[in-house]
Amino acid sequence: MTRPGLVISRISRVLSDYENLSALYALLVVGGVIIGIVTLPFIGYDDDQLYPKTLDPSSSLHPYDRGGEPFGTTDVAAQYPENSPYLGYVTAYLTPFSAFLADSTMHLGTTIVSHPGGITDEILYNTRGLDTVVETSILFVAFAIAAYLFRREE
Amino acid sequence: MKRKQSALTIATVSGIVCVAAAIFAAIGYLAVWLAEILIVLAFPVFVIALALWWSASEGVADIPFIGY
Amino acid sequence: MIEYLIFALFIGLLFHGIHRKVIARVQGRPGPPIWQEILHTLKFSFKETWIPKTASQTLFVAVVLVAIGIWSAALFILLSGGSILLLFGIYLLHKIVEHGLGLSSGSPYGKFGAIRSVISAASELPLFATVGLIYFFTHSLMLSDIIAYQQVHGPLLIAAFPAAIAMYLVILSKLHYSPFAIIEAKEIVSGNMTEHFGIWRAGLEVGYAIKTYVLLYAFVLIFIGQLPLLAALLLMLLILVSLSFICAVSPMLSPYDTVTVQSLVTGAIAVYIIVLGVILA
Amino acid sequence: MFNLPVTNIGGSELFVLEFGDIVNYFSVYTAALFAFALIFTALAIVSRPEKMVDIAFGGDAYYTKEIDPGLLRFQRFMAIACGLATLGAVVSGDVFNFTLFVSMVGITNIGIVAAYKNKHVLNAAFQYGIVAMLATVPLFGGAAIVLATTGTLSLWELYTAAVAVPLIAKIFLVLGVMGEGMAPFYIAKAEITRAQGAPFILMVHVSSLLVFLRVVEIVISM
Structure with missing residues (x-):
């Protein structure tokens, strides 16, 4: 396989084969990881985490607790509490449209109907609404691709 | 003929937008960034519409001989 | 504002003409007159034009408009002392324009040009290195701050010499007839511009002329500083002539070799930045 | 209420x-990127694909x-999904949130070419898919390290x-962004481009360049 040529054209030959792509990428990541390992001792961790890390059975954020105070205020650490006026409620975050729905009718505007990520939102955390929308969108897109590929012969 | 007319209209309007934005910005009537955005939007349209106008034929087009 | 845009357009076209003339003289040919590209653009704009039946019509026209629009915007960024990161962004957008030009027509030659334009995306890497190194020195990417920095500390051309080389390489990559211009190589007719004839080509020439002006002017502003317009133009002309010499004497590289050369230069500058960071820190 | 701490990189x-804890911002830079993404998403919505011409070699056919x-x-x-992810x-x-959107860009990029029936294109897309999948590790790992070390x-x-x-x-x-969007090494992407459907294939390229531009801004500003 080794044809004669300058160093540059030899490198080019490796680069031009897309079979080598993942190896090339792996090489870059390994380089990054090595830098990471070298700098690891210098990294300090922040104790004041955004979300509580330990499970507190008395907290209503406790994922396995189905009792408790469902609509009570919970101690969620929010980056911008002023953006989430209902902090601690399941409807802590609403898109502007669903906030409008929630204000104008009694039947709409809970997290579940406000956006596809509603249920995940409720289970996960109360302050980061857009994340759950994107997470479920990713799942949705992946399902859409798989479904299309599976059914296109019909 | 109709297309020539509309190309001329578009070229004139976008040309006027460009010049007016520049003049208004120069005399402080319009924010500079707004004038810049207006020119960026209008200038490409002006170039293409102007060329469309003067390249549009006035008579009946003849069919080009392609060779096949 | 609009007058400056028109000025940049004609100077850019004139630069293209000078570029061709210098290449011709270096190669021992008489060459076209230097205003040839201006006539060229006018000629194209008078030609009868239509959109190929196989083309994706909206895209076919839209990329031409985008090409003119982004480089006009780039010129205004230079004039108002905006962020060079945004300039970098527009340069990358230009890549998408080249790409869209080739893909939209449906012509196999255009397609080859577009695929080569994707391959040659590595030509953006040196620009990234330039931005990184400049930020290292000035701690700001606003052009106005960079100019102010140079008034105090002298031209960045000396302090950040590798960055200047990288940007020089970037400008070289985008010139006609350059060793890196694989997307418009003659073995694929005119590459991605093959199907854009008549007024579409005239529109592209307008965009490209402003592009040449902007890139050269940005080089002068970033690495030498604010100069009177005539001095800046003279300097731009000198840079262009040096580029023309390179274009005249070097053959076109094979597509993947351009990627390798540009990546190696970027790698070298990245190492330079890290070493500099370690020494100064 | 909010004041962007760094204005000398992406403008004011x-x-x-x-959106609750996620506060999106439009500086001059991000607004410009947003406008670019919007233009090309609109083009993907309105334009029809080109009809690719193939030449039979050795003849005029x-x-x-x-x-x-x-x-x-x-x-x-x-x-369009890719455009929306890029906009986000x-x-x-x-x-x-940024890393989530970037990984969505990666998935939609695969989706654009996944259904194309050409062995060569699919092979390239497969390699690209592997890299995009691998890239989620450094991508989310990076975000995790940011959270662990700074608490925000x-x-x-x-x-x-x-x-x-x-x-x-x-x-x-x-x-991570390089892997998801394949920003500098385009070998697989160049082969993907051989697929038909210019406005949609173009979106693959637009999204990767724009997220790369964004990550450059984020990394320099941090």
Whole structure:
């Protein structure tokens, strides 16, 4: 396989084969990881985490607790509490449209109907609404691709 | 003929937008960034519409001989 | 504002003409007159034009408009002392324009040009290195701050010499007839511009002329500083002539070799930045 | 209420869009990227694909390829999803949110070409898919390190001089975006481009370049 040529054209030959792509990428990541390992001792961790890390059975954020105070205020650490006026409620975050729905009718505007990520939102955390929308969108897109590929012969 | 007319209209309007934005910005009537955005939007349209106008034929087009 | 845009357009076209003339003289040919590209653009704009039946019509026209629009915007960024990161962004957008030009027509030659334009995306890497190194020195990417920095500390051309080389390489990559211009190589007719004839080509020439002006002017502003317009133009002309010499004497590289050369230069500058960071820190 | 701490990189702050803890911002830079993404998404919505011409070598014969309407619809859907993900990524004011959008860009890019029936294109897409999958590790790893070391994911906090982000987090973020969008090494992407459907294939390229531009801004500002 080794044809004669300058160093540059030899490198080019490796680069031009897309079979080598993942190896090339792996090489870059390994380089990054090595830098990471070298700098690891210098990294300090922040104790004041955004979300509580330990499970507190008395907290209503406790994922396995189905009792408790469902609509009570919970101690969620929010980056911008002023953006989430209902902090601690399941409807802590609403898109502007669903906030409008929630204000104008009694039947709409809970997290579940406000956006596809509603249920995940409720289970996960109360302050980061857009994340759950994107997470479920990713799942949705992946399902859409798989479904299309599976059914296109019909 | 109709297309020539509309190309001329578009070229004139976008040309006027460009010049007016520049003049208004120069005399402080319009924010500079707004004038810049207006020119960026209008200038490409002006170039293409102007060329469309003067390249549009006035008579009946003849069919080009392609060779096949 | 609009007058400056028109000025940049004609100077850019004139630069293209000078570029061709210098290449011709270096190669021992008489060459076209230097205003040839201006006539060229006018000629194209008078030609009868239509959109190929196989083309994706909206895209076919839209990329031409985008090409003119982004480089006009780039010129205004230079004039108002905006962020060079945004300039970098527009340069990358230009890549998408080249790409869209080739893909939209449906012509196999255009397609080859577009695929080569994707391959040659590595030509953006040196620009990234330039931005990184400049930020290292000035701690700001606003052009106005960079100019102010140079008034105090002298031209960045000396302090950040590798960055200047990288940007020089970037400008070289985008010139006609350059060793890196694989997307418009003659073995694929005119590459991605093959199907854009008549007024579409005239529109592209307008965009490209402003592009040449902007890139050269940005080089002068970033690495030498604010100069009177005539001095800046003279300097731009000198840079262009040096580029023309390179274009005249070097053959076109094979597509993947351009990627390798540009990546190696970027790698070298990245190492330079890290070493500099370690020494100064 | 919000003041962008760094204005000498992407220009001044124009507009803030709050989504609970995620505060998206439009500076001159991100607004420009947003506008670019919007233009090309609109193009993907309105334009029809080109009819690719193939030449039979050794003769004058040429023919155009058929367009499968079902495939066209699906590609357009994926291109629009890709555009929306790009729109989200370029204005996001939160590292984790940004990485989520970037990984969505990666998935939709695969979706755009996945249904194309050409062995060569699919092989390239497969290799690209592997890299995009691998890239989620450094991508989310980078965001995780940012959170662990600084205690916040908000770019508004991270841009302030008081918060120091470790080098490795920055390297991981860039590596992750490079893998998802394939920004510098385009070998697989160049082969993918041989597929038909210019406005949609173009979106693959637009999205990767724009998220790369965004991550450059984030990494330099942090």
